[in-house]
Amino acid sequence: MSSVLVLWEFLRRDTKIALSYRLSAILQVAAMFSLAVTFFFLSLMMQGVEGKIPSLARYGGSYFAFSLVGLAVSLYVEASLRSFSMSVRTAQITGTFEAMLVTRTPIGLVVLGSALYSLTYTALRSVILLGLGALVFQMPLYLHEWPTLIVVVGLTVSSTMALGIFSAGFIVLFKQGDPLTSAISGLSWLLSGVLYPKEILPLPVQELARVLPMTHALEALRQLLLLGAPPSTVDGSIVGLFVFTAAGLPLSLVWFAWSVRRARVAGSLARY
Amino acid sequence: MTPAIEVVGLEKRFKKRRSGRQLLTPWRRPAPTVALAGVNLRVEPGELVTLIGPNGAGKTTLLKILGTLITPTAGTASVLGVDVVRAPAEARRRIGYVLADERSFFWRLSTRENLRFFAALEGLRGRASVERIRALAGLVGLTEELDRDFQDLSTGQRQRLAIARGLLADPPVLLFDEATRSLDPGRAARLRRIIREILVDREKKAVLFATHDLGEATALADRVILMAEGRVDAEGSMEALRPRIAALFAAEASAEDIEYERLFPPPGSAPSP
Numbered sequence: 001m002s003s004v005l006v007l008w009e010f011l012r013r014d015t016k017i018a019l020s021y022r023l024s025a026i027l028q029v030a031a032m033f034s035l036a037v038t039f040f041f042l043s044l045m046m047q048g049v050e051g052k053i054p055s056l057a058r059y060g061g062s063y064f065a066f067s068l069v070g071l072a073v074s075l076y077v078e079a080s081l082r083s084f085s086m087s088v089r090t091a092q093i094t095g096t097f098e099a100m101l102v103t104r105t106p107i108g109l110v111v112l113g114s115a116l117y118s119l120t121y122t123a124l125r126s127v128i129l130l131g132l133g134a135l136v137f138q139m140p141l142y143l144h145e146w147p148t149l150i151v152v153v154g155l156t157v158s159s160t161m162a163l164g165i166f167s168a169g170f171i172v173l174f175k176q177g178d179p180l181t182s183a184i185s186g187l188s189w190l191l192s193g194v195l196y197p198k199e200i201l202p203l204p205v206q207e208l209a210r211v212l213p214m215t216h217a218l219e220a221l222r223q224l225l226l227l228g229a230p231p232s233t234v235d236g237s238i239v240g241l242f243v244f245t246a247a248g249l250p251l252s253l254v255w256f257a258w259s260v261r262r263a264r265v266a267g268s269l270a271r272y
Numbered sequence: 273m274t275p276a277i278e279v280v281g282l283e284k285r286f287k288k289r290r291s292g293r294q295l296l297t298p299w300r301r302p303a304p305t306v307a308l309a310g311v312n313l314r315v316e317p318g319e320l321v322t323l324i325g326p327n328g329a330g331k332t333t334l335l336k337i338l339g340t341l342i343t344p345t346a347g348t349a350s351v352l353g354v355d356v357v358r359a360p361a362e363a364r365r366r367i368g369y370v371l372a373d374e375r376s377f378f379w380r381l382s383t384r385e386n387l388r389f390f391a392a393l394e395g396l397r398g399r400a401s402v403e404r405i406r407a408l409a410g411l412v413g414l415t416e417e418l419d420r421d422f423q424d425l426s427t428g429q430r431q432r433l434a435i436a437r438g439l440l441a442d443p444p445v446l447l448f449d450e451a452t453r454s455l456d457p458g459r460a461a462r463l464r465r466i467i468r469e470i471l472v473d474r475e476k477k478a479v480l481f482a483t484h485d486l487g488e489a490t491a492l493a494d495r496v497i498l499m500a501e502g503r504v505d506a507e508g509s510m511e512a513l514r515p516r517i518a519a520l521f522a523a524e525a526s527a528e529d530i531e532y533e534r535l536f537p538p539p540g541s542a543p544s545p
Binding site for chain 2: 002005006009010012013016017020021094095096098099100101102103104105106110261264265266267269270
């Protein structure tokens with residue numbers, strides 16, 4: 001319970017700080033609208049050919065709906081990948097890291113708390129993006145499989161969080177030059193099917209894409225949101241995300257704890 | 273009686289980063305920087321000890337080890353019997369670390385919000401947090417500034433806020449790292465009175481106060497520990513140590529003067545090699 005209250009205080013702190021930059025908050029919501037409009041017109045250009053693309057037909061045949069779900073999920077996955085390392089780096093640079101580490105709160109909770117606002121805010125932006133698609137551009141969204149949706153979203157969060165914690169470990173140790181985030185992020189955009197169906201990729205590359213959590217998250221969320229498919233159709237994706245979580249989360253926590261120990265020995269915990 | 277702070281044979285060596293040329297000879301390790309070279313010290317509950325020494329003497333490294341931010345290379349350090357390496361979380365429950373760096377606050381939050389956040393990290397919430405913040409603001413003279421943004425506070429006010437933050441959890445052991453650095457003489461004297469009369473004499477807290485200000489050490493301490501080059505050079509009352517401290521600081525100043533004159537020779541004199 002006390003950990004939840006500490007996390008709440010982090011969220012409260014960062015919301016207050018973000019709201020003190022009002023123009024930035026307004027612009028970021030406006031950017032979501034601009035993104036939706038851009039892809040709406042892009043999909044207008046593809047009207048007439050959409051039906052002739054079998055890999056798109058698998059997801060309902062609307063490029064607008066396909067790309068908007070891709071963007072919403074990738075926004076969130078990117079945030080999960082970067083939030084932890086960015087929060088550590090920001091706290092090191094602003095000088096608040098040391099002050100938080102000498103309190104009774106364990107470092108893991110400090111890092112999770114520091115990333116919480118970014119994760120929550122990005123989730124909100126993703127929902128706004130999908131909401132705009134549904135309400136303004138009449139994009140069909142099926143929410144009746146909401147229990148499965150919650151499971152998929154939860155596993156997407158936990159599996160990408162594992163990668164984010166790995167990345168934070170790199171920042172604690174090396175301060176800059178985290179190789180993991182850029183690699184995972186770049187490969188996800190290329191192979192997971194954010195803006196084009198992964199089925200258009202060569203078969204071996206499609207197999208390679210299965211090692212990325214975003215591939216499974218996109219597949220499952222498109223099936224559920226765009227087709228209203230029954231839970232049994234996303235079993236494979238759920239298992240994939242579960243494996244990433246079950247293997248990745250403990251490993252990432254062990255790696256992070258080791259990084260912190262090394263940084264304490266080097267005396268570089270709060271350096272940047 | 274269990275000492276408030278006990279440090280035995282504490283050593284800290286920092287690895288040096290290799291220069292570009294040294295990367296070509298990876299089998300040769302650069303000599304480490306020795307920050308602490310076998311420090312022994314003891315602070316009793318209710319005692320105020322000043323750690324004095326020139327810059328680079330190892331004072332901050334010692335405090336950071338006690339604050340669990342740095343792991344020592346050898347030796348042990350414990351706070352009220354709790355080893356800071358083996359049980360860092362337990363040790364932090366017993367310590368209040370006054371970090372004087374003004375960057376360690378959230379500039380766009382108010383004084384109250386900053387204290388509320390750090391109080392939550394110290395396990396205080398609800399009414400207990402509100403009352404503690406009010407009491408500490410009164411203690412350090414920041415009651416009127418509670419709703420002002422941190423960025424609008426003066427340097428001295430920020431320093432006093434740092435002190436209030438260190439006291440939030442009401443810990444039995446307090447570490448001050450040059451806590452009066454940016455205070456005007458009046459405020460610094462008031463802070464020293466708070467430390468001496470309220471925290472030590474009344475509340476019986478143990479205080480380890482690092483400074484390089486001789487006047488401050490004279491005004492504050494029961495006992496002075498003089499540090500130089502990572503070692504405890506001498507220990508005792510300020511009166512007894514004054515000649516030794518004065519000699520050490522004079523030697524440091526003299527070395528700096530020589531270096532300054534080498535870099536910026538007086539007009540007309542021949543430049544040093």
